[in-house]
Amino acid sequence: MNLTLHIWRQKSPNHAGHMVRYEHTKVNPHMSFLEMLDVLNEELIMKGEDPIAFDHDCREGICGTCGFMINGVAHGPERATTVCQLHMRHFKDGDVLYLEPWRAKAFPVVKDLVVDRSAFDRIIARGGFISVSTGSAPDGNAVAVPKKNADLAMDAAACIGCGACVAACPNAAAALFTGAKISHLGLLPQGQPERYQRVLNIVAQVKQEMFGSCTNIGECEAVCPKEIRLEVIARMNRDFLFANWTARGETARLDE
Amino acid sequence: MELRSKTPSGPIEKRWDQHRFDLKLVNPANKRKYTIIVVGSGLAGASASASMAELGYNVKCFCFQDSPRRAHSIAAQGGINAAKNYQNDGDSIYRLFYDTVKGGDFRARESNVYRLAHISLNIIDQCVAQGVPFAREYGGMLANRSFGGAQVSRTFYARGQTGQQLLLGAYQALLRQVGAGKVTMFPRTEMLDLIVIEGKARGIVTRNLITGKIESHLADAVVLGTGGYGNVFYLSTNAKGSNCTAIWRAHKRGAAFANPCFTQIHPTCIPVSGDYQSKLTLMSESLRNDGRIWVPKKKGDTRPPHQIPEGERDYYLERKYPSFGNLVPRDVASRNAKAVCDEDRGVGESGLGVYLDFADAIKRLGKQGIRERYGNLFDMYERITGDNPYEVPMRIYPAIHYTMGGLWVDYNLMTTIPGLYAIGEANFSDHGANRLGASALMQGLADGYFILPYTIGDYLATTKLERIDSSHPCIRDAESCVAKTTNRLLEIRGTRTVTSFHREVGKLLWDECGMTRNAAGLKSALERVPQLREKFWKNVNVLGGGEELNQALENAGRVADFLEFGELMCLDALHRNESCGGHFREEYQTPDGEARRNDEAFSYVAAWEYAGPGNQPILNKEPLAFEYVHPSQRSYK
Numbered sequence: 055m056n057l058t059l060h061i062w063r064q065k066s067p068n069h070a071g072h073m074v075r076y077e078h079t080k081v082n083p084h085m086s087f088l089e090m091l092d093v094l095n096e097e098l099i100m101k102g103e104d105p106i107a108f109d110h111d112c113r114e115g116i117c118g119t120c121g122f123m124i125n126g127v128a129h130g131p132e133r134a135t136t137v138c139q140l141h142m143r144h145f146k147d148g149d150v151l152y153l154e155p156w157r158a159k160a161f162p163v164v165k166d167l168v169v170d171r172s173a174f175d176r177i178i179a180r181g182g183f184i185s186v187s188t189g190s191a192p193d194g195n196a197v198a199v200p201k202k203n204a205d206l207a208m209d210a211a212a213c214i215g216c217g218a219c220v221a222a223c224p225n226a227a228a229a230l231f232t233g234a235k236i237s238h239l240g241l242l243p244q245g246q247p248e249r250y251q252r253v254l255n256i257v258a259q260v261k262q263e264m265f266g267s268c269t270n271i272g273e274c275e276a277v278c279p280k281e282i283r284l285e286v287i288a289r290m291n292r293d294f295l296f297a298n299w300t301a302r303g304e305t306a307r308l309d310e
Numbered sequence: 311m312e313l314r315s316k317t318p319s320g321p322i323e324k325r326w327d328q329h330r331f332d333l334k335l336v337n338p339a340n341k342r343k344y345t346i347i348v349v350g351s352g353l354a355g356a357s358a359s360a361s362m363a364e365l366g367y368n369v370k371c372f373c374f375q376d377s378p379r380r381a382h383s384i385a386a387q388g389g390i391n392a393a394k395n396y397q398n399d400g401d402s403i404y405r406l407f408y409d410t411v412k413g414g415d416f417r418a419r420e421s422n423v424y425r426l427a428h429i430s431l432n433i434i435d436q437c438v439a440q441g442v443p444f445a446r447e448y449g450g451m452l453a454n455r456s457f458g459g460a461q462v463s464r465t466f467y468a469r470g471q472t473g474q475q476l477l478l479g480a481y482q483a484l485l486r487q488v489g490a491g492k493v494t495m496f497p498r499t500e501m502l503d504l505i506v507i508e509g510k511a512r513g514i515v516t517r518n519l520i521t522g523k524i525e526s527h528l529a530d531a532v533v534l535g536t537g538g539y540g541n542v543f544y545l546s547t548n549a550k551g552s553n554c555t556a557i558w559r560a561h562k563r564g565a566a567f568a569n570p571c572f573t574q575i576h577p578t579c580i581p582v583s584g585d586y587q588s589k590l591t592l593m594s595e596s597l598r599n600d601g602r603i604w605v606p607k608k609k610g611d612t613r614p615p616h617q618i619p620e621g622e623r624d625y626y627l628e629r630k631y632p633s634f635g636n637l638v639p640r641d642v643a644s645r646n647a648k649a650v651c652d653e654d655r656g657v658g659e660s661g662l663g664v665y666l667d668f669a670d671a672i673k674r675l676g677k678q679g680i681r682e683r684y685g686n687l688f689d690m691y692e693r694i695t696g697d698n699p700y701e702v703p704m705r706i707y708p709a710i711h712y713t714m715g716g717l718w719v720d721y722n723l724m725t726t727i728p729g730l731y732a733i734g735e736a737n738f739s740d741h742g743a744n745r746l747g748a749s750a751l752m753q754g755l756a757d758g759y760f761i762l763p764y765t766i767g768d769y770l771a772t773t774k775l776e777r778i779d780s781s782h783p784c785i786r787d788a789e790s791c792v793a794k795t796t797n798r799l800l801e802i803r804g805t806r807t808v809t810s811f812h813r814e815v816g817k818l819l820w821d822e823c824g825m826t827r828n829a830a831g832l833k834s835a836l837e838r839v840p841q842l843r844e845k846f847w848k849n850v851n852v853l854g855g856g857e858e859l860n861q862a863l864e865n866a867g868r869v870a871d872f873l874e875f876g877e878l879m880c881l882d883a884l885h886r887n888e889s890c891g892g893h894f895r896e897e898y899q900t901p902d903g904e905a906r907r908n909d910e911a912f913s914y915v916a917a918w919e920y921a922g923p924g925n926q927p928i929l930n931k932e933p934l935a936f937e938y939v940h941p942s943q944r945s946y947k
Contacts, residue, residue, distance in 0.1 A: 084696070085584070089587065089588050092586065092588055092809070093586050099851060100805075104853055111382070112380075112385045112550075113591075116385050117375075117380045117382070117384050117385065118380060119380050139693055171376060172377065175378070175488075179485040184441045185486060186439040188759045188760070191432075191436045194435045195451050199450050200446075212469075212471065244441050
């Protein structure tokens with residue numbers, strides 16, 4: 055297979071970037087998308103050209119490291135698939151592909167297709183946890199968790215933090231990511247004591263990081279490789295409203 | 311070198327409690343005066359960092375990934391063992407201990423394994439409290455399944471993403487401490503050397519992967535939770551970035567390396583499809599519960615599977631092991647797959663694969679029944695191969711996925727360098743020559759949450775640690791060593807890429823020191839690995855500079871270490887004249903092809919000591935005694 059690739063090249067955060075055209079003639083339909091780029095990089099190195107930098111690690115679709123836009127779609131055309139699990143058999147000989155990094159103010163470009171997603175870590179550090187120090191846990195079966203809640207919490211917890219939702223959103227909002235964490239912890243009995251303070255803290259951090267606001271467009275759900283559903287945003291909004299209307303400083307709320 | 315394991319004596323069930331009592335404590339007000347470096351943010355590193363910060367220590371945590379949440383622990387699928395006996399099926403701490411010692415083929419320390427089984431109970435409690443969404447029964451209680459040939463259901467799981475959920479729990483605990491100011495996180499920062507001052511580990515030299523800046527970080531103790539070395543084989547189920555650089559460079563600074571030849575192969579991976587292949591993907595072993603493994607009886611049979619009549623198929627596991635059939639342990643299944651492929655009966659384009667056929671199971675359970683059990687695995691297989699496993703048999707082949715060997719540690723998890731600790735897969739401690747399924751997650755979290763936070767206090771409380779000035783000659787020396795290596799790699803500008811060398815050494819080691827080994831092959835590898843290393847340092851081509859994001863440069867440093875480490879692995883495999891666990895020497899097998907251990911000669915931990923470049927490493931032995939579980943031969947006939 056032959057492909058024409060237009061790839062965003064940017065030497066560093068302080069350099070201007072531009073698209074560069076590459077003719078790739080060694081594409082095998084069984085390759086993964088990243089293996090296709092590996093082969094291109096090996097050729098570039100042999101020609102003495104700087105290889106294309108892209109983030110990747112597990113190549114099994116679970117670590118959330120990889121990701122870029124392929125023809126304007128985060129992680130490319132296949133549903134529920136990270137770019138490392140996308141195979142070239144889904145493309146045709148002669149296809150022209152445009153590869154760009156995630157575009158969002160909160161995700162500055164580091165180099166080529168690599169962006170800085172540390173804003174996500176700062177959001178979690180602000181409140182995406184249950185405060186339980188090692189050693190202070192009761193027996194695992196001391197608190198029953200309704201199966202339905204455990205399943206819904208797992209659906210939300212499946213988020214891999216890749217940032218595709220932000221990249222796909224016209225507002226560059228992080229609502230699917232934050233909604234997923236707020237849902238995961240808020241659905242479990244263990245997450246109740248901090249439930250409302252958590253949502254206030256996380257939303258405050260999201261604003262500081264310059265993510266946009268959610269306007270319920272739904273692009274995030276369409277590209278999410280783990281099929282996190284929009285309902286997590288609804289849960290977040292409900293908890294946020296409740297927390298704001300009833301906030302009384304440090305007062306603890308035990309339930310709705 | 312003296313190996314003092316510090317293993318307590320007395321009744322095995324009391325040893326850890328007694329030892330914990332004997333450990334010296336650091337006064338809470340003094341804890342905040344100490345700084346601890348943790349390298350790696352996987353299950354072991356993240357849980358250790360969080361727990362030590364909760365105690366009051368100042369922690370600096372380093373990872374090469376862009377976020378601590380990406381460490382490769384995240385890819386573990388199956389589950390985590392704990393001897394809770396929630397299923398009332400006769401499980402106990404003693405049974406988990408017994409299974410683990412036996413599964414490790416009698417090459418692990420009994421005291422360590424018992425402690426692991428004991429702590430397994432606390433791990434589940436801790437993870438549940440953190441919000442890990444384990445599978446539940448309708449009544450709201452935790453669900454369990456049986457795993458890896460165990461006869462009790464003791465495995466806790468979160469769908470097929472247990473590693474991910476446990477890591478996110480530890481990551482969230484870690485980031486809570488980042489928010490509290492007790493942990494400073496250094497992502498995209500790689501450890502490139504260990505700073506040893508007056509015989510004690512006092513810091514690390516790192517390279518900032520974005521700016522290329524080489525820096526030193528000082529501390530009172532250093533903890534390595536940097537995972538295993540499976541990527542020495544190039545193709546493995548490890549993440550692309552997983553490497554042995556931290557533990558290897560610590561080894562070169564004086565930490566003994568134990569049992570490097572103990573590597574584990576997973577039988578159900580997707581076969582290699584071409585020479586561009588970058589990694590292998592594992593599929594849960596549970597597939598073997600319903601799939602039947604076969605190859606054609608005839609050599610070089612290229613007919614598609616549906617054209618091969620029943621009578622011309624060889625269901626070789628069912629034939630050779632009638633009582634266990636397709637469910638024989640990982641190593642037996644793997645070796646038999648290799649054997650039939652070596653006989654030219656392998657399937658697929660490369661001939662390196664065997665069929666895993668669900669046709670009978672589909673007849674019995676219907677497509678829907680199979681979809682309910684294995685739907686996500688079938689989807690994954692189809693996504694990668696493009697074949698529909700409901701219509702054509704899957705093709706599978708074994709791949710490297712875990713390494714039992716690692717830095718030698720005592721009962722306190724301290725290496726042979728005072729103040730340097732190794733936790734999780736980076737150490738050698740608990741799995742012996744073979745790890746049981748769902749035990750890796752258990753060990754990583756046991757080390758990080760419940761062992762290291764106690765034992766490190768004993769060292770700090772009993773050791774006089776001088777204040778160190780950042781201009782200390784040992785620090786300058788380590789920094790200049792790192793800078794020199796980096797510059798050397800950039801100056802070669804040869805004609806071959808880093809990956810081509812990695813692929814070549816990986817293939818060589820897979821052939822000679824992989825699923826099966828023999829003396830002739832290992833001797834040949836011991837000649838060829840150094841030759842390849844020499845070629846690498848003459849002819850590798852690393853473009854770009856050191857003061858920028860340079861992924862080829864990062865990779866070059868890691869491959870250079872694999873080229874050194876691979877030699878030690880072969881040396882260890884050659885010296886161990888027996889077969890045990892993941893180490894199968896062709897010369898040492900029973901007449902029916904099973905592994906033959908030699909307990910009289912090899913019931914010890916082989917701890918290799920670095921003796922300088924070009925010198926033969928020195929072998930130190932820690933004898934193993936089995937007071938509770940008596941060595942026996944495995945049989946699956």
